[in-house]
Amino acid sequence: MVETRDKRVSYYLLLLPALVIYLSVIIFPIGLSGVLSFTRWRNFVLTGFVGFDNYLVILRDPEFHRALWNNVQIMLTSVFGQIPLGVLLAYLLFRKLVRGTRFFEMVIFLPITISAVVVALLWNRIFSPVGLYTNMVRVLTGNPDYVVRIFENQDWAMVPILVVLLWMHTSLYMVMFLANMQRIPSSTIEAAKLDGAGEFTILTRVVVPSLANVLFISSIFAISGSFKSFDLVFAMTGGGPVNYTSVMSIYLYRHTFTFNNFGYGSAVSVIMVVISVGLITLTRWIYGRVQKKYD
Amino acid sequence: MKPMNQNMSRGWRLFAYVFLFAFTAITLFPLIWMLYSSFKLQGEIMLYPLGWPRNPTVKNYHDAWRMGNMGVAAINSVIYTGFGTFFTVFFSLAAGFSLTKFGYSSSRVYFGVFTLGLLITVNAVITPLFIMQTRIGLYDTRIGVIIPYIAFGLPMAVLLACSYIRGIPDSLVEAAVIDGATYVQVFFRIIVVVASPVMATIAVLTFLRNWNEFILVFILTSGESMRSLPVAINSFAGRLNVNYGMQFAALVIGTIPMIVFYIGAHNLLISGFGEGALKE
Incomplete structure (x- = not known):
């Protein structure tokens, strides 16, 4: 029985390094932030338990509503912008409708490697008065005084950020969908073509249904990813002007690390996790319903 | 049936080229602009934001x-x-x-x-x-x-x-x-x-x-x-x-x-x- 004891010991020897680090950096802090969310802090010192007060204040704060709405805009752009665009790009490459598909794939995927901070600052320059976009518009419209004003508009301030998000992440979905399209048997496509199906029919009736599972998974990633967005927004606008472009992670950052209110910040992060898990559960439920309908 | 199908697929090919070239341009132009602008000094950037560097410098x-x-x-x-x-x-x-x-x-x-x-x-x-x-x-x-x-x-x-x-x-x-x-x-x-x-x-x-x-x-x-x-x-x-x-x-x-x-x-x-x- 020495062999089984050696086996058990080896099992934990191999598993524990990963497990211990993972539990102590990710799982334990999540529990801790649940506890902290019921506390109040002043000058880095815990001053007492306040029950649900933090939550009540957050949920009534118009600044939080603004941040939440901006996160929703990011989420909608990811799910209904990046994913459909990714499907279309992948399909054009998959069907080899152009020459040099490898070239297009490589170039379009390139932004994925560039840090969000660099991307943010680059696009700030592009939209600035001496920027690429601004001056191209000036040349095209003949108006030498054109400047980008959309940041200052309360309702549309998020648009430049959403455009940059499309620029950055669409190719990720393209690559994921392309890898999955390449697993569709070519005989399936050929059969559809023999039946007289055009490209649009092949795309909507053959390719997209066979991607259902991957589309579902990428929506989940898009939803959970949209709550992550900190670096891009932080480097691009810092949430401003006023709080027009604030998102929940920036709201969290401001309250935790500028006002040093760790309890309040923890409550924000708990709310973020709850919303994210809720949305993912909802997506899963919708997907289950859709699947049942087609089976 | 056949000619219509061919026309349709020609349309798709054209669309594919236009769409992919547009996406490629939007991806590459900002990066190329960033690269050559980094060799221009402040004054030149203000005066000619789109222009190629006239006196390239690594300053x-x-x-x-x-x-x-x-x-x-x-x-x-x-x-x-x-x-x-x-x-x-x-x-x-x-x-x-x-x-x-x-x-x-x-x-x-x-x-x-x-x-x-x-x-x-x-x-x-x-x-x-x-x-x-x-x-x-x-x-x-x-x-x-x-x-x-x-x-x-x-x-x-x-x-x-x-x-x-x-x-x-x-x-x-x-x-x-x-x-x-x-x-x-x-x-x-x-x-x-x-x-x-x-x-x-x-x-x-x-x-x-x-x-x-x-x-x-x-x-x-x-x-x-x-x-x-x-x-x-x-x-x-x-x-x-x-x-x-x-x-x-x-x-x-x-x-x-x-x-x-x-x-x-x-x-x-x-x-x-x-x-x-x-x-x-």
């Missing part, structure tokens, strides 16, 4: 490198990314072996706990992590950055490692054990060798994530000597800097290493991201 690079402390930041980036990636790969592979080839029922639970991490963002833990690190003295240290780097790399890495190692025949492990090898020996002599393709994939994906990481270094360090490249670039080229030439140079400094990395590893990256989606 911006010299100034940005020195004033932005880019050298220190680059070294820190290498340290954080290097150690973070190495340990994520090593630990995830060991965990992947133990969770798939030992046949213990607890493995399913641990595997579930790891996959849960895919949905957890840094925001959710940054406040308690900051408090914990200030209490145990890891705040503003390199180790205090590297450990979270390892942890946040693990969920995806363990998932990829498990799905690859599961495909290795059990007989390979059993034969070695019957020959008298311990499980730890089996890991170092067999698994590490056989699983090298998935190690490469994990390494490339983790490297990319770590190199571009921002918020952990930004929150968990305060000293300028601890900054990584993204944090240094943000504070140097951020919204308060008005010297555009230097900003462009700083941005190019941040981009070049990744372009080089991309040229070397794009096949692994593309297959890695593709696989990530297949393996759920």
Whole structure:
């Protein structure tokens, strides 16, 4: 029985390094932030338990509503912008409708490697008065005084950020969908073509249904990813002007690390996790319903 | 029937070319503009924002490198990314072996706990992590950055490692054990060798994530000597800097290493991201 004891010991020897680090950096802090969310802090010192007060204040704060709405805009752009665009790009490459598909794939995927901070600052320059976009518009419209004003508009301030998000992440979905399209048997496509199906029919009736599972998974990633967005927004606008472009992670950052209110910040992060898990559960439920309908 | 079909597919081809060229242009033009603008001085940028540099100069690079402390930041980036990636790969592979080839029922639970991490963002833990690190003295240290780097790399890495190692025949492990090898020996002599393709994939994906990481270094360090490249670039080229030439140079400094990395590893990256989606 020495062999089984050696086996058990080896099992934990191999598993524990990963497990211990993972539990102590990710799982334990999540529990801790649940506890902290019921506390109040002043000058880095815990001053007492306040029950649900933090939550009540957050949920009534118009600044939080603004941040939440901006996160929703990011989420909608990811799910209904990046994913459909990714499907279309992948399909054009998959069907080899152009020459040099490898070239297009490589170039379009390139932004994925560039840090969000660099991307943010680059696009700030592009939209600035001496920027690429601004001056191209000036040349095209003949108006030498054109400047980008959309940041200052309360309702549309998020648009430049959403455009940059499309620029950055669409190719990720393209690559994921392309890898999955390449697993569709070519005989399936050929059969559809023999039946007289055009490209649009092949795309909507053959390719997209066979991607259902991957589309579902990428929506989940898009939803959970949209709550992550900190670096891009932080480097691009810092949430401003006023709080027009604030998102929940920036709201969290401001309250935790500028006002040093760790309890309040923890409550924000708990709310973020709850919303994210809720949305993912909802997506899963919708997907289950859709699947049942087609089976 | 046939001619109509051909017309339609010609239309699709045209659309494909226009669409893909447009996307390529939108991807490349900003980067090309950034690159050549970095060789222009402030005055020229203000006067001719779109023009090619008339008197190309590397002064911006010299100034940005020195004033932005880019050298220190680059070294820190290498340290954080290097150690973070190495340990994520090593630990995830060991965990992947133990969770798939030992046949213990607890493995399913641990595997579930790891996959849960895919949905957890840094925001959710940054406040308690900051408090914990200030209490145990890891705040503003390199180790205090590297450990979270390892942890946040693990969920995806363990998932990829498990799905690859599961495909290795059990007989390979059993034969070695019957020959008298311990499980730890089996890991170092067999698994590490056989699983090298998935190690490469994990390494490339983790490297990319770590190199571009921002918020952990930004929150968990305060000293300028601890900054990584993204944090240094943000504070140097951020919204308060008005010297555009230097900003462009700083941005190019941040981009070049990744372009080089991309040229070397794009096949692994593309297959890695593709696989990530297949393996759920």
